[in-house]
Amino acid sequence: MRQETRKEEIISTAAKLFKEKGYSAVTMRDLASALGIKAASLYNHINSKQDILKSIIIAIAEKFTEGMQSISDSDISNISKLESIVALHVQITANNTNGMASLNNDWMHLEDQLEYYLKLRNDYENKFLDIIREGISKSEIRQSNPEVIMFSMLSTLRSLYLWIPKKEDLNINELALSLSDTLINGINT
Amino acid sequence: MRQETRKEEIISTAAKLFKEKGYSAVTMRDLASALGIKAASLYNHINSKQDILKSIIIAIAEKFTEGMQSISDSDISNISKLESIVALHVQITANNTNGMASLNNDWMHLEDQLEYYLKLRNDYENKFLDIIREGISKSEIRQSNPEVIMFSMLSTLRSLYLWIPKKEDLNINELALSLSDTLINGINT
DNA sequence: GTCTATAACACGATAGAC
DNA sequence: GTCTATCGTGTTATAGAC
Numbered sequence: 001m002r003q004e005t006r007k008e009e010i011i012s013t014a015a016k017l018f019k020e021k022g023y024s025a026v027t028m029r030d031l032a033s034a035l036g037i038k039a040a041s042l043y044n045h046i047n048s049k050q051d052i053l054k055s056i057i058i059a060i061a062e063k064f065t066e067g068m069q070s071i072s073d074s075d076i077s078n079i080s081k082l083e084s085i086v087a088l089h090v091q092i093t094a095n096n097t098n099g100m101a102s103l104n105n106d107w108m109h110l111e112d113q114l115e116y117y118l119k120l121r122n123d124y125e126n127k128f129l130d131i132i133r134e135g136i137s138k139s140e141i142r143q144s145n146p147e148v149i150m151f152s153m154l155s156t157l158r159s160l161y162l163w164i165p166k167k168e169d170l171n172i173n174e175l176a177l178s179l180s181d182t183l184i185n186g187i188n189t
Numbered sequence: 190m191r192q193e194t195r196k197e198e199i200i201s202t203a204a205k206l207f208k209e210k211g212y213s214a215v216t217m218r219d220l221a222s223a224l225g226i227k228a229a230s231l232y233n234h235i236n237s238k239q240d241i242l243k244s245i246i247i248a249i250a251e252k253f254t255e256g257m258q259s260i261s262d263s264d265i266s267n268i269s270k271l272e273s274i275v276a277l278h279v280q281i282t283a284n285n286t287n288g289m290a291s292l293n294n295d296w297m298h299l300e301d302q303l304e305y306y307l308k309l310r311n312d313y314e315n316k317f318l319d320i321i322r323e324g325i326s327k328s329e330i331r332q333s334n335p336e337v338i339m340f341s342m343l344s345t346l347r348s349l350y351l352w353i354p355k356k357e358d359l360n361i362n363e364l365a366l367s368l369s370d371t372l373i374n375g376i377n378t
Numbered sequence: 379g380t381c382t383a384t385a386a387c388a389c390g391a392t393a394g395a396c
Numbered sequence: 397g398t399c400t401a402t403c404g405t406g407t408t409a410t411a412g413a414c
Contacts, residue, residue: 024214149371
């Protein structure tokens with residue numbers, strides 16, 4: 001694990017505060033105080049509060065895009081693809097629990113990058129739906145509403161950031177398996 | 190459907206704005222403007238911004254408490270209790286989609302009522318867990334981690350507010366059944 | 379790289395006229 | 397019941413000393 005630069009330290013501290021109170025309720029004074037400096041000093045490392053939010057959200061959103069592309073392209077069953085999606089969420093969330101809170105709850109406060117974020121999210125959900133639809137048409141997945149299935153899975157996966165920190169004892173891989181089991185057995189034929 | 194008083198109109202408009210941007214990012218001027226009046230005029234009907242948030246959240250939290258009590262006391266199987274919980278969430282969410290956003294995302298901005306809210310939520314989750322545990326011990330529910338099951342179900346149910354408005358065509362009862370099916374078949378023996 | 383001081387503006391809320 | 401005017405404070409961000 002490489003040493004964090006001051007800028008990275010600011011961003012990861014911001015993510016932690018954003019998780020607790022939301023982007024809008026966290027002030028630059030709050031953030032500076034958490035780092036033991038004055039608010040004005042932050043601006044030697046970052047351009048604006050908005051820039052911090054952008055860094056947090058876009059970095060994660062692009063990881064999901066990459067991961068989904070790789071899963072979508074892979075030559076495995078659609079059920080296996082769903083299991084890979086669960087593992088992708090568990091892995092990304094475990095590596096950036098605080099950032100996931102911003103991605104889920106503060107994306108609407110993005111300014112310049114809002115459209116870009118929405119495009120990434122939309123593409124992600126469409127690929128997710130395609131996998132479910134193909135799974136149903138190949139009888140790997142039980143005949144039912146694909147959107148209800150995605151909604152149910154994605155709701156659980158998006159809430160992982162609230163749950164993973166409480167379960168540091170539980171192994172990450174075990175969690176992914178246990179979740180896959182709960183989510184998929186009920187879809188499976 | 191009775192006519193809304195001015196106060197109720199303010200609260201329901203606030204809930205709509207809180208859903209879009211979160212409590213902290215909505216100003217009293219935003220709220221007044223959405224109602225076609227000036228910010229100062231709001232204070233003839235409500236005491237403070239905080240009071241609006243309290244009204245929105247506590248009213249819904251108490252409905253959940255009531256509903257869970259009734260389900261918990263009823264003399265039905267534990268699987269039926271879980272189905273009733275799904276129906277409870279679908280019904281409350283359908284009746285107050287905007288308020289559910291505040292309950293989920295802005296509860297930490299409660300001031301005087303924060304402890305009370307947390308107690309209600311904690312009691313709710315404990316009753317939920319008890320039902321799952323009893324279901325497992327009576328072999329109605331598949332042997333697995335009760336917290337993973339509750340987490341998965343509750344994540345989906347808490348996200349309903351994002352999804353119900355998009356699906357006005359879909360009948361509410363059908364949705365409850367379809368969700369129950371997706372969530373429970375995979376838990377069932 | 380951090381500080382003090384401050385600009386420029388937005389915030390919740392109140393007073394008092396109509 | 398809504399308005400205009402305003403108070404007191406908090407907000408992001410910049411300028412310039414050290």
